[in-house]
Amino acid sequence: MSAPAGPMTEHVQGMTIQRSRLQGRDGDLLTVNFGPQHPSTHGVLRLIVDLEGEVIRGLKPVIGYLHTGIEKQMEALRWQQAVVLTDRHDYLSPPINNLAYALAVEKLLGVEAPPRAQVLRVIMSELTRLSSHVVWLGTSSLELGAMSAFMYGFREREKVMDLNEEISGFRMHTSYIRPGGVFADATPRFLEMLDAFIREMPRNVDEYENLLTRNPIWIARTKDIGHLTPEDAIRLAASGPMLRGSGINWDLRKDRPYSGYEKYDWEVAVENGCDCYARYLVRIREMRESVKILRQALDSLPPGPVNIDDRKILPPPREELETSMEAVIHHFKLATEGYSLPPGDVYVAVESGRGENGCYIVSDGTHKPRRAKFRSASFVNIQALEQLALGSMVADLIAVIGTADAVLGDVDR
């Protein structure tokens, strides 16, 4: 392939570059393999990059290295067993994956979780969003050479892990949110830890901002890099900070509210920069908004049960088994067969840290899914990489991959 004929100077990302500097050997394109085992690809993303000098002229993402067949495995599990698999596709936001699945099952069953469970779901979703964003912030800034933000980010992630452990017994794959409610009520210690976390988190976000927001190197590496116009964002169905960083005011928590998000007072973070820096600002602002939601949710946590009172869907409490024959029967039926969903299909989407995390389930009336499909934000956002990176310098590719914030488990499922 020969280099396209053109003028001697070229405008790339606002810079005027001498054409002679761009020439590869004999003007040919150089094809470079990037990944899959490369620390800055956020897992096992592989890119085949066509370079003309240092300018990217072609980019082909190759995915599937982390394909685990979650959708296939779900078809072999009962509706209530499949929750544990939903934890594992987007492994940086398990409770939000649980929530999408639980809401889909509940929608088809026609039931709604009790108020206390809904607030606990919001609390877990926002904690997850925070932990996902600090991991993004840490790893992306590390790739661009800012080491300290990584340390700061993982400090806070550890606290969210401790909160996960306190409420569900697990640090990562919590399986906390389940069809019909949540695994267990919040312990008093969890509420204390959460209160302390909410108090200190705004200061921590200030610290990240002190490190990066006005840092000239950070700005040089991210501003006007990875341009995505609003039209392209919709055309490529980008979601989450990719969409809001391009000036489109769309957040599922506001526009299609679920789990009582309409009750909280907060703002959607939208930036008009359309570049990596705008996506960074969106995530920083989202962290602050998440803290606001967490505070309101904790203060408004209503008393009451955390699971629906339907013995056909959730097993009876342990103590009832000793006195009630009916409870034993219900327990036996659920443990051996599970519950079945009415035939039909539903799609439910929730806003994860990465964007629209959707769950489409099809029931054929039996106790196992006929089909479960995850519309993962990472899969769709990675598809936009080519659009983002074409014409930019190879070093900027790292910033572009970083701000797309793909989790490869979510891409490959």
Added chain:
Amino acid sequence: MSQQIPPAAVLAEGMIAGDHWIQVQPEQIRATLSRLQAEGFTYFLFLTCVDHLATPLLQQPPQRFELVYQLRDLKQRREIRVRVFLPEERPEIASVQDIFAAANWDERETWDMFGIEFEGHPNLERILMPEDWIGHPLRRDFPVGGEPVDFSEDHETWQTAPPQA
């Protein structure tokens, strides 16, 4: 909204748990999606396939494969699901990746997982499975473990056809 689509194209329409859906002929898929896009459904959510092999449903689906396209109107905050049924032998349909660019990878994934051919797709190759993989894993007759498992719960329906060696 269905008055905007040629009425002959819509075979069925309904609501399920609050989700609006229509069913169209496979030949009408490009015309239908173009119309819906012009009506404001500009955001392509996903495309996937459902395999109805050996379904226990009383009302049998017309064909084995059901393709599902989910679109969203960001301005009016509404969604629509378009269903298409495809036959078991040689399931193929026109690609819509030039109408909705976001459908490109979804069509590749549906080819990879279900073996649905998308005519006119520029790059219809495996996306998640290795290039030399034989079979389409999300079909219901593809065994879970890649090899037959005797005495499992749904033995008759699941392990009918192991993949060719």
